[in-house]
Amino acid sequence: MCMICKVEEETVTHVLWRCIAANDIWVDNTIPVQKWSLNESEFMELWKRLSDNLTEAELKWVAAAMWRIWLRRNNFLFQDKMADPRNIIQVTDELLVLFHEAQDKR
Structure with missing residues (x-):
């Protein structure tokens, strides 16, 4: 069971998308x-x-947010x-700014 909501099985999709702790982001x-x-x-x-419905920039944001959600779960x-x-x-917004700055310096 998910250690946060204690309602559903803890899967990657649950933690990053379906759990109430992820849903409060989405x-x-x-x-x-x-x-x-x-x-x-x-x-x-x-x-x-x-991937089919978001722009590249939006998809990068979602990926960074999912990473932060996973870290939030671990914390x-x-x-x-x-x-x-x-x-x-x-923090997700800030991470993407830093990522783009690093990409621009390459």
């Missing part, structure tokens, strides 16, 4: 996937849908700390 109205359905059960199915499990969803969104 419902924000400033992100590219706001209000998408939570029906995908397989991660590759979800990723294909994202909760191992340090008993749960980052605010707005912090996840802000």
